[in-house]
Amino acid sequence: MVSKRAPKSVIRRLPVYLRILDHLIINNVEIISSKELSEETGFSAEQIRKDLAFFGAFGTRGSGYNTDYLRKKILKIIGLDGQTNITVIGAGHLGTALIRYYAQKNPYVNVVAAFDVDSSIVGQKIFDIEIVDISNIKDIVNKYDIKVAVMTVPAEHAQPVAEKVVESGISVIFNFAPVKLRLADNIHVHNVDLSIELQSLIYYANTNR
Amino acid sequence: MVSKRAPKSVIRRLPVYLRILDHLIINNVEIISSKELSEETGFSAEQIRKDLAFFGAFGTRGSGYNTDYLRKKILKIIGLDGQTNITVIGAGHLGTALIRYYAQKNPYVNVVAAFDVDSSIVGQKIFDIEIVDISNIKDIVNKYDIKVAVMTVPAEHAQPVAEKVVESGISVIFNFAPVKLRLADNIHVHNVDLSIELQSLIYYANTNR
DNA sequence: TCATGTGAAGAGCTTCACAGCA
DNA sequence: TGCTGTGAAGCTCTTCACATGA
Structure with missing residues (x-):
C-alpha cells in the first residue's frame, strides 16, 4: 500500500x-x-x-x-477514540489557566497531572489535578501513559525541561515558551508564541493590508 | 508602484x-x-x-x-515603532493570564484596559490595568486609540461581543473563542483555538506521523 | 437531481543555484 | 572570498470543473 x-x-x-x-x-x-x-x-x-x-x-x-x-x-x-492523557508543565499564571481550560472545556482529553519546580506551589491542586515536582515526571508519565506535554515554562528553562520531558517518554510537545527547542527529529513540537502572534497582528492594524 | x-x-x-x-x-x-x-x-x-x-x-x-x-x-x-495599545476582552482565567503575560513580557505593546460583563470583577485591577464594564468600550477605545482586541470570552458570547468590538473602532481581533466570527471583510481576525490545536496534536502521538 | 469524490489547474510558499557586490 | 539578493524550479495546498453514483 x-x-x-x-x-x-x-x-x-x-x-x-x-x-x-x-x-x-x-x-x-x-x-x-x-x-x-x-x-x-x-x-x-x-x-x-x-x-x-x-x-x-x-x-x-x-x-x-x-x-x-x-x-x-x-x-x-x-486517535481521539478513547481518552488521551496529557500534562501541563509549568504551573504559573498561563499554565494554571490552561489546566483549567483543558480540564473544563476539552472533551477527549484528560489533564492527569501538572509539574513545576517551585516548592511553594508543588502539592497544590487545580480542580483535582495535583501539581507535582518535576523530578517525578518519569514515574507519572509512565503510570498514566501521558502522550502530550503542554509546556508553559519561562524561556530560559524551556530547553532543559523539554529534554526531561522527552526523556520521560513523551514525544509530542505543545510549547508556549518563546524559544526554538532543539530535540530529536522524531519529537513533534508545536509552537504557539503568544507574543509573536500578537506582534505580527499589529501589521494588519494599518491600512490596506 | x-x-x-x-x-x-x-x-x-x-x-x-x-x-x-x-x-x-x-x-x-x-x-x-x-x-x-x-x-x-x-x-x-x-x-x-x-x-x-x-x-x-x-x-x-x-x-x-x-x-x-x-x-x-x-x-x-x-508598525511597532512607537507603542501600540491593545485590550483584552473577557477577564476570566485565560484572559487574566494573558493580561499578565502581555503586560509583563511583551515589549512594543501596552495593555491599556480589560473588559468584562461580570459585575463581580469589573473595577478590579491586574497590575495597573483596570477591568471595565464592556458597555464603556467605545469611549475607552477612542480615548487610548486601541488598535487590537484580544478576545477570551465564552463561545456563546463571542459573536455579539466581536460586533461591539468592531463598532468601537477596532479592526484587528486576536480571537481565542472557539467559533468562526462573521465580520466585515476589512476586519482582520486571527484565531487561536487551544482545544483544536491540542486535539490535532494527538494525531502525531501515534507512530510514523 | 443533487451532493460527493477527484483529476487538473492554479496559487502561494520554500528551496535551489548562482549572480552580484562589499 | 563570503554572504546577500534573486530568478527559476519545486513543493504543498487550494480551487476549479466535472464525472460519478445514490
Whole structure:
C-alpha cells in the first residue's frame, strides 16, 4: 500500500469538523453537506470534501455526510477514540489557566497531572489535578501513559525541561515558551508564541493590508 | 508602484527575527548572517534572506546584517515603532493570564484596559490595568486609540461581543473563542483555538506521523 | 437531481543555484 | 572570498470543473 502521508493542514482542520459534528449530534441533526459545513467553518466546501476524501469515502452522493458516522471516523483518524492523557508543565499564571481550560472545556482529553519546580506551589491542586515536582515526571508519565506535554515554562528553562520531558517518554510537545527547542527529529513540537502572534497582528492594524 | 502585498507567512516570521535581534543587541552583537539567524530560528537561511529582501536590501554582501539597523527596519515594517495599545476582552482565567503575560513580557505593546460583563470583577485591577464594564468600550477605545482586541470570552458570547468590538473602532481581533466570527471583510481576525490545536496534536502521538 | 469524490489547474510558499557586490 | 539578493524550479495546498453514483 502506497498511501501518502496526510497534509498537516488537513490534520489541523479535522478537530474543527469534530466540534461541529458534536454540536449537530446534540441537536439531533443526522445529515450534513459539505456546503453547510463550509458555512460553519469558513473553509470551502471543496476543501472539506478533499480533506475527508483523503481518508476514505465517508459521504453519500446526493445527500451528504452522516454526522454520527463521520464523527466516529474522524475520532479514529486523529486517535481521539478513547481518552488521551496529557500534562501541563509549568504551573504559573498561563499554565494554571490552561489546566483549567483543558480540564473544563476539552472533551477527549484528560489533564492527569501538572509539574513545576517551585516548592511553594508543588502539592497544590487545580480542580483535582495535583501539581507535582518535576523530578517525578518519569514515574507519572509512565503510570498514566501521558502522550502530550503542554509546556508553559519561562524561556530560559524551556530547553532543559523539554529534554526531561522527552526523556520521560513523551514525544509530542505543545510549547508556549518563546524559544526554538532543539530535540530529536522524531519529537513533534508545536509552537504557539503568544507574543509573536500578537506582534505580527499589529501589521494588519494599518491600512490596506 | 506595483509592489506585491507581503505574504502572511513572512509577516508571521518578522517578530521572530525581532526578538533575536533584541537579544543580540543586548549582548552587543553588531552583525549577524542569515546562516546564524537560521540556527536561532530554525528557518532556512534562504528563507530569511527572501523574507528580508521582500522589503528592501537591508544587508551587506560578504558580512551580513547590522543588528540595530535591521531591528529598526523590522519595527517600521510591522508598525511597532512607537507603542501600540491593545485590550483584552473577557477577564476570566485565560484572559487574566494573558493580561499578565502581555503586560509583563511583551515589549512594543501596552495593555491599556480589560473588559468584562461580570459585575463581580469589573473595577478590579491586574497590575495597573483596570477591568471595565464592556458597555464603556467605545469611549475607552477612542480615548487610548486601541488598535487590537484580544478576545477570551465564552463561545456563546463571542459573536455579539466581536460586533461591539468592531463598532468601537477596532479592526484587528486576536480571537481565542472557539467559533468562526462573521465580520466585515476589512476586519482582520486571527484565531487561536487551544482545544483544536491540542486535539490535532494527538494525531502525531501515534507512530510514523 | 443533487451532493460527493477527484483529476487538473492554479496559487502561494520554500528551496535551489548562482549572480552580484562589499 | 563570503554572504546577500534573486530568478527559476519545486513543493504543498487550494480551487476549479466535472464525472460519478445514490
